[in-house]
Structures are given as structure tokens and as C-alpha cells.
Amino acid sequence: MRCAVASLGLLAAGVLAASGAFAAGTPAPAAAIVVAEDAWVRGTVEGQTGSGAYMHLTSSEDAQLVGASSPVAEHVEIHEMRTVDNMMHMRRIDRLALPAHVTVALDHEYHVMFIGLKHQLLPQQMVPITLDILDAAGKRHAVRIEAPVRPLASSGPAHDTGSSKATPHG
């Protein structure tokens, strides 16, 4: 599972490079402010109109994720999921802090939510996502990534706790 995650991350990074964000020889200011790794999208069955995208984001400077969009969905939102006394609550958030050089996981507590999917998401498809980043100077950056679709039944890295040793009792 971890190998697959790593290779998918490389794939996502490769896509970023190919899309020009990391083009060789490009001066430093043109490099993407935020790098996305391990990005993936949960596949759907026909008729499902929602899904989620998961990734790890690292910003080169203090910034915030303030939105996202994708051609596969009517709306894309940043969601926060909280579980209190076994009750799961999910809400949209307007911004997610991305402190400089800190990898922020959007894989469980936070995720990118697709609402109003325009078509079924099948494994191996690549989903373009544009992340709306606001830097400390108030400038907006559109960071484009592509995330592969994984089967509906996939567990994210945060849930890769197949061994009883890996999960605390409770």
C-alpha cells in the first residue's frame, strides 16, 4: 500500500512537472508555491454525485488554501471532518493554513470535496484539480495538479492501519 502511495505521489509530481510548474530551467519565482504529493481521488459508482480528493500539500512560504476547482464537479470545496463522541461532522472551511515548509495532510480530517460530479470516476482516470492558494502578501496562485482515481474501496494513507500494532486501542 505504501509503495503504491509513493508511486502515485511521484506520478502526481511528474504530472506537475509536465504541466510546466517545475519546468527545467524555469527561474525560481515561477516554481509552484505549493507542491502536492500522494494526491488521489476516490472512485465512484454510477449515480454517485460526490467524492473526495486527498493529498499532502507543502508550501514554500506561509500561505493558505482558500478554494479549489475541477472540471469533473460542479463545486469543489475544502472540508473539515470532525468526529465527536462517534458522531461524524463535516463542514466546509473557507481557508486552510499552509505554513511554510510544513506538510499539511488532506487525507482525513481535511479533504477536497467534489459536489455534483459530472460523470462517474473510474480507476486510472486522471482528475485535474486547481488549488486556489493565497500567499502572505495577498496574492492568488492557481496551482494545477492531476490526481489519479483509485477504486472506491481504497483506504487512504491515514487509514493504512491493517496491523493491530499500528492502531492504538480505543
Place this chain on the structure above:
Amino acid sequence: MDEAPSRSSLTWKLALAIAAVALVSALLLTGRPAHWFGKPEPVAFHGRDISAEHWTGAFSLVDSDGKPRSLADFRGKVVLLSFGYTHCPDVCPTTLAKFAQARHLLGVDADRVQGVFVSIDPERDTAELLRAYVPAFDPTFIGLRGSEAQTDAATKYFHANYQIVQYQGNTLVDHTAATYIIDTQGQPRVITPYDQSAQFLADDILALLKNG
């Protein structure tokens, strides 16, 4: 002088008697011999043991073929049950994926486990959608739904909760994310948190299959 061996012999007999009582007690308190007396041995679960709560009441939902279902239908199997909705991006699919992993971990006992997903968003989770969604995790799993009243009765039975929230133009569903483990007699026995490992789920299922 000739009293001493007699006293020593008595001490030995007493020691043997104590040892015998200890052995019998140990057999009674632990291991299979408890079953000879029809006494189920206490089972330690990773999840919260709700055996003593003896939940009562009834509920009836329908499967994606429209067939009425209740817990009695699954007698003889240990049931893993969770509430959720197909628009749920994370917790619900992760829970169902874990059910499938737990079933896989049980090997030959996998056929004695039934995964059940109860929709708390029956308006959007049509029978057709559940029929496509639930078996995507494991072909043996069953999706159940019902009217609002039936859904309410089911959540009430499981002391669970859900709330459909209209938030910024979206329909969001807050719900109990726990997993319920139901024994082969249809009695809910264990509640586990949503982030329980597949191995711990498998351990608890096995404990119920072995010890009832």
C-alpha cells in the same frame, strides 16, 4: 514420635485437596470447560462491550431488491453494521473498506460474517445506487434503506444518531460513525470507533464466532 508422620501426611492431603480445588476452579473460570455448565466465558473485545445492555426494540428496513430485512435474517453470522450515506467522501467508504479487510483477514470464517450498510440519507441513496455502491466493497455486503420513520427506528435501536443539515447550499449528513458488531444470535455486542483497525475488528468477530 509416631504422631509426626501422621501430621505430615495430613498436611500433604490438605495440600493436595487445595490443589485439586484450585484446578477445578481454574477449569470452571477459564477455557472451554465453562461450556460444560452452559456458562459463557467472559470475552474481552477491543471495542466497547455492550453485551450487558441487552438492547431491545425492533426495526425493519429493505435491501436494494426491496426485500424487508431485520437482524434475525442474519442469524448464524456475525454482522458488522455501520450507518452512512453514499455522498460521504471519507468515513463511510473507509469503514466499508475496513469491513472487507476484516472479512478477508478471517480466512475460512469469512462466510460467517455479514457486512451491512444502513443509509441515513435514503432520499439520495436510492435502491439502485446502494445496489451499485455497497457490493463495490465486498460482493457479499448488503445495503439497507427505509422511509424516514424506518430509518429513525433503526438508528434508535442502535442508540445512534443522524442529522441532515442544509449548509451553504449543500446537504450534509452528520451521523454516528461507529461500527456495531452483532453476534450470531442477532444481539448487538460490541461498538467500535470508526478508526478501529481491520485486525481489531477481525479479532472481535472471531471472539464472537468462538464464544457466542
